[in-house]
Amino acid sequence: MNNSQFDAGSINEIKPGKTKRVDAANGKRMLVCNVDGEFYAVDDRCTHEDSSLYLGCLKGERIHCSLHGGEFSVKTGAALAEPAEIALQTYPVRIEDGRILISC
Template sequence: MPDGFIKIGKVDELRPGSMKRVDIDGRRMLLANVNGRFCATDDTCTHEDASLSTGSLRGELVKCPLHGSRFNVCTGEALEEPAEQDLKTYPVRVEGDNILVGLV
């Protein structure tokens, strides 16, 4: 990980419109495939300690399964209450068929 990026999956493991939780270095991340674009954010809702990976993804928006907060998975922006704090996002790049996320 000399450049701060680590492999977290393969392109063919996550079809468009789907997401999954990835645990790396004690961080719970949400990896989403938004129409072929991969986005990574923290997996935990900023309102309550709920895993967003068990919620629903529509386009760029993930809905928290606990209280219905919505976040943009590409920008991290909190778009609907009760959550008011944005999610941390991580840079993602694809090399060949590998998905890498930046931890810096």
């Protein structure tokens, strides 16, 4: 498996309870989420209807899809509310010198 890592920005850019959409070098669009000071990265596209999750809202660890109401855990990727049934892809995140680094 060929992993690469990219810098998704400063931890100061994403306040707790907020998200940021980022484009990885490989063309993947991801959503970085701040859950009480912990950062998580998931695919930006809902697995139900391919809608951007950036348009939804983050409550706790749950990201809500604005299109049909599906919900996912940003910690595990698990689908938590119908109509979503397929988990989101998650990506390892680490913080280094105040920067959010994502492996993909």
